[in-house]
Amino acid sequence: MFSTRLARICCLDLDTFFVSVERLLDPSLRGKAVVVGGVKHGRGVVTSASYEARAFGVRSGISIREASDMAPSAIFVAGNHGAYGDYSTRAREIVERWSPIVVAASIDEQYIDFHGCESLYKKPEDADDDATIVRAVRAMTKAIDDELGLPASAGLATSKSLAKVVCTLAKPQGVRFVRTGEEEAFLAPLPVRKLPGIGPVSEAKLARAGIVTLAELVRAPDVVLRPIFGATTACIRRDARGRGSADLGRERPAFREHDPRGLAAGSISNERTFGEKSARDTASILCGLCEHVCARARSRGVRAGCVTLRLRYSDFETITRSCTIAPSNVDGDIHRAVLALYRRARTRRMAVRLLGVGLGKLSLEGPQLQLPTMDGGARRARTVDAVREKFGYDAVHLATTVERARVRLR
DNA sequence: TCTGGGGTCCTAGGACCC
DNA sequence: TCTGGGGTCCTAGGACCC
Numbered sequence: 016m017f018s019t020r021l022a023r024i025c026c027l028d029l030d031t032f033f034v035s036v037e038r039l040l041d042p043s044l045r046g047k048a049v050v051v052g053g054v055k056h057g058r059g060v061v062t063s064a065s066y067e068a069r070a071f072g073v074r075s076g077i078s079i080r081e082a083s084d085m086a087p088s089a090i091f092v093a094g095n096h097g098a099y100g101d102y103s104t105r106a107r108e109i110v111e112r113w114s115p116i117v118v119a120a121s122i123d124e125q126y127i128d129f130h131g132c133e134s135l136y137k138k139p140e141d142a143d144d145d146a147t148i149v150r151a152v153r154a155m156t157k158a159i160d161d162e163l164g165l166p167a168s169a170g171l172a173t174s175k176s177l178a179k180v181v182c183t184l185a186k187p188q189g190v191r192f193v194r195t196g197e198e199e200a201f202l203a204p205l206p207v208r209k210l211p212g213i214g215p216v217s218e219a220k221l222a223r224a225g226i227v228t229l230a231e232l233v234r235a236p237d238v239v240l241r242p243i244f245g246a247t248t249a250c251i252r253r254d255a256r257g258r259g260s261a262d263l264g265r266e267r268p269a270f271r272e273h274d275p276r277g278l279a280a281g282s283i284s285n286e287r288t289f290g291e292k293s294a295r296d297t298a299s300i301l302c303g304l305c306e307h308v309c310a311r312a313r314s315r316g317v318r319a320g321c322v323t324l325r326l327r328y329s330d331f332e333t334i335t336r337s338c339t340i341a342p343s344n345v346d347g348d349i350h351r352a353v354l355a356l357y358r359r360a361r362t363r364r365m366a367v368r369l370l371g372v373g374l375g376k377l378s379l380e381g382p383q384l385q386l387p388t389m390d391g392g393a394r395r396a397r398t399v400d401a402v403r404e405k406f407g408y409d410a411v412h413l414a415t416t417v418e419r420a421r422v423r424l425r
Numbered sequence: 426t427c428t429g430g431g432g433t434c435c436t437a438g439g440a441c442c443c
Numbered sequence: 444t445c446t447g448g449g450g451t452c453c454t455a456g457g458a459c460c461c
Contacts, residue, residue, distance in 0.1 A: 052429080060429050062461085075461085077426065121432095121461050214459045245436070286430060321453090331428080335455060371430085 022145060022171055022195055023129040024261050025114075025152055026178035029106060029159075030166040030187045032123035033063035036102050037092050039164050048089035053079040055091040058288070062094065066187065106159050106167070113155045118263040126175055126263045149192050156190060173198060174259035179211050198257025203230035210255055217243055229255045283308050283315070286325055286371025297367060301357060304372040305350040306412060312374055313400055318342035320376035322349055324356035327369035336360045342378050345392040349374070 029035065033051040038044045048068035052075075053059035061082050064073040071086035079091065103122045110117050116128035129151070133144040136151040149171060156167040170181025172193040180202065185191040193201045202210075207229055208218045220243045226232050232240070232255045240248045253259050285307045287300060312319060323337035336356040343349065353372055361367070389397065402411045 058429080062429085076428085078428065081426070081428095124461075212459070216458060247435075282432070284431070288429065323454095333456090337454060339453065369429090373432095 020173040020195055020261070021130065022173050022193060023132075023148060024172055024175055024178045024263070025127040025129060026170045026175070026182040027110060027125045027127060027152075027156070028168050028182050028186070029103075029123040030168055031063050031065055032103075032165070033094060033099060034065045035165050036098055037095070039102075040095065040098060044090060044092075048073075048086050050079070050082050050086065050089050050091050051094050052082075053091065053093055056080055056083045057091075102163060102165065105163055106165060109158050109162060110155060112158075113151055116263065120264075126178070128261075128263055129171075130261075145192070145194065149190065153190050156188075160188075172257070174254070174257065174261050175263060176211055176254040176259040177202065177257045180205070180209055183209070193257070199233070202255060202257050203228065203233070205229050207232055207255075210251070212247070212251060212254065282373055282375040282377065283311050283317075283319070284323070284325075284371055284373035285311075286369055288327075288369045297357075297370065300370050301353055301372065302350060303412075304370065305353055306346050308372050308374050309344050309346045309349055309396065310400065310403070310408070312344040312377070313380075313396060315377075316380045317377040318344045318380055319349065319374035320378060321374070322352040322356065323371075323373035323375060324353055324360055325369065325371035325373065326357070326360045326367060328363060329366040329368045331368075332363075333369075334360045337373075337375070339376070342376075344374075344380070345396050347392045 034044075034049045037049060037051060044065075046067070047065070048071065049065040050061055050068050050073055051063040052061040057079050059079045061073060061075050061077050061079060063075055064082070068082070068086050068089050071089070073082045073086050073089070082089070083091070099122055103119075107117065107119060107125060110125055110127060114127045114129055114132050116130075118126045120126060129148050132151070133147050137144070137147050141147050152169050152171055156169055159165050159167045166188045168182055168185040168188060169190045170178045170183070170185055170193075171191070172178040172181050173195055177193060177198055181191045181193050206218075206227060207213050207221050208215075210229060210232075213221075221227070221232065224235070224239050224243075226235055226239070233252060237248060240252065244251050250259070285304050287304065289300075308319075319340070320342045321337055321339050323335055325333065325335050327333045336359050338352055338356060340348065340352050349372070399411050
């Protein structure tokens, strides 16, 4: 596409995003150790920690209980996802002033393509297009901070994967740039785990093969890498050399439109972790999960052609069972499928610590049916949606699912 | 480090069809 | 009746990301 690779791919990440939003909602949190994810000593994991909390060793992903021990003086907040979504949208609107090509990768991370934008920002005294774009990126992060009060970092490079790495190293509140031709040297000394796509499992396998840095990964022969990365080996090797794709990829499903074939993007799932549960609780939890995912499917205007049940025993063995169904978003249909899957999956006596229900192979509902012509299940579901719209989700639960909650399950 | 909840993508085997 | 091969769908599991 471009004969010379230009460093025009930008990764923009909002620093400790959830914490930053919590501080906007409650300014007394500024300058303090803040942990988002749950109440102190409660169940759950840290989803975001302020730099003050990180000084105690708190990182996202560790349990809230552990974080409570590490940083007893920290302030713990449960989280406010509605507000996070609003601020994410506003940040994106600011970013779109700088380039028309913006792809949201998550609630706090966006990729921006600046190819062809040089002339928009060039000043007469500018000799260097790279410097022009770097200045634009700095102005963009400053605008997000000035207008929303959200600190942001950015990485600018020739490929998406490298821009992400550069952005991570730029934190907090930094902008970094890797010039064309300097990609491989920049990545070479970094540990393999810094590369997107290499997680703890691959990291450990590479370490056993004596590969710790990206330079070592680049030099490793195919026979070593293939058992670890399979078909993606060539892609990982390209990324590790900083020669990865400049394509921004697709929007994440929450932000993505439906595709023209009538297949809707992504999947919808809901799961819950708990301690010991009686059989009867299990049944009603499955009902609740079905209701929840069906309500979300209806609000998105999609039906599911595939239902998945996820079950985790208390020893952490995790089992999934899925089946194909006639497309539906009616609680009763999904619940029937889930019960059949549960009976197949629950082969051990051991206590269950997690149950989840997922909807896949989503398709568009098509034109809305008139209430009188719907079948009973669909009509009930629509009525429930209307009541919830007015009085909230918990205002009503389907009588049929409450009834089924009494079904004995082992 | 005793591990949440939402996702995506890849792999691999088997069924089924032509 | 035997045969092979390719394509596609279904299902289960695993790695990874935020």
